[in-house]
Amino acid sequence: xxxxxxxxxxxxxxxxxxxxxxxxxxxxxxxxxxxxxxxxxxxxxxxxxxxxxxxxxxxxxxxxxxxxxxxxxxxxxxxxxxxxxxxxxxxxxxxxxxxxxxxxxxxxxxxxxxxxxxxxxxxxxxxxxxxxxxxxxxxxxxxxxxxxxxxxxxxxxxxxxxxxxxxxxxxxxxxxxxxxxxxxxxxxxxxxxxxxxxxxxxxxxxxxxxxxxxxxxxxxxxxxxxxxxxxxxxxxxxxxxxxxxxxxxxxxxxxxxxxxxxxxxxxxxxxxxxxxxx
Numbered sequence: 001x002x003x004x005x006x007x008x009x010x011x012x013x014x015x016x017x018x019x020x021x022x023x024x025x026x027x028x029x030x031x032x033x034x035x036x037x038x039x040x041x042x043x044x045x046x047x048x049x050x051x052x053x054x055x056x057x058x059x060x061x062x063x064x065x066x067x068x069x070x071x072x073x074x075x076x077x078x079x080x081x082x083x084x085x086x087x088x089x090x091x092x093x094x095x096x097x098x099x100x101x102x103x104x105x106x107x108x109x110x111x112x113x114x115x116x117x118x119x120x121x122x123x124x125x126x127x128x129x130x131x132x133x134x135x136x137x138x139x140x141x142x143x144x145x146x147x148x149x150x151x152x153x154x155x156x157x158x159x160x161x162x163x164x165x166x167x168x169x170x171x172x173x174x175x176x177x178x179x180x181x182x183x184x185x186x187x188x189x190x191x192x193x194x195x196x197x198x199x200x201x202x203x204x205x206x207x208x209x210x211x212x213x214x215x216x217x218x219x220x221x222x223x224x225x226x227x228x229x230x231x232x233x234x235x236x237x238x239x240x241x242x243x244x245x246x247x248x249x250x251x252x253x254x255x256x257x258x259x260x261x262x263x264x265x266x267x268x269x270x271x272x273x274x275x276x277x278x
Contacts, residue, residue: 001042002049008265009136010037015269016140016156019276021219023144032095033143037136039088040104044132046081047112050074055120055182061175096143103139103148107132119184126172126186130164137269151218159211159231159268166201166242167261173197173254198246201257205242208235208264215272226278230271234264 010033017033018025049056049067053074056062066072085108093101111132118125137156142148172179172186179186189196212231216224241260245253 002045006038006041006045009041009133010034011266012156012160012269013037013136013140013143015273016137017144018140019156019219019272020141020144021276029095029143032091033140036088036091036095037104037139039084039091040108041088041136043081043085043088044108044111046077046084047108048116050077050081051112051116052182055184058182059175059178061178092139092143097146099146099148100139100143103135103142107135107139119186120182121185123185123188126165126168126188129168130161133164134158134160151214155214155218156269156272158214159208160265162204162207162211163238163261163265163268165204166238166257169197169201170245170254170257170261174251174258195246195249198242198249198254201242202239202246205235205238205257208238211235215275219272224275227272227275230274231268234267234271238264 014030014033014037017023017030049065052062053065053067056065057068062068067074067077089101089105092104110128115125115129115132118128134157137160138148138153141153141156145153147153169187173192176187176192180192187197188200209232212235213228215227215231238257238260241253241256245257247253
């Protein structure tokens, strides 16, 4: 299930639901969204591990996963994947609307059937992976509104989309040797040399600063300045660490970018929720 990752994804979805203006948030709806999202995300992570079971044996960080460690058979993992996917989609379909279930299915397919195999083909996999990685917040919005064609609906998606790149690349930089052994092309350039990766981290984290004003424009009936301040400060901190990575092209600085990315997203989501209720 990759539980830590799954919970972060589900938290994005719940935040996208909670920040909807004038929505009366019910506890039961949050539970259904949490459960349905967790099941679909778990299915996606399971599908990823099924397809990568052989390469997972080659990487230190994935050696102890159930399949490469032979604690679970492929059949068992497949059954888990199918059951959690169907159950999660059914919950989202019945408790919310068909569009929520459809977007969740699209996210699953992009992550498992496109992003996962593409990792061995081209660095463009990071771009593809950023789409399902950013959809949960949009899914949360759709769960509460049953529509997706507004700037407000895509606000969190856009912010989270740009966040994905320095997040992915800092992790890929640190784990490059493992990824290389597994034949995965995760960095913007195949080789872990030069400043190109760090420059890309700077570029995308810098984009998050002007995007900090987007919620105030796109999401009506919010305080606005709380989110602008929270998102802006988080983006500046993210950019600061990316610039340090550009200055000192080391694993230590890349690790700080990674940790900054872990801090950035929860800060953004929590700030937007606070903005609605203050």
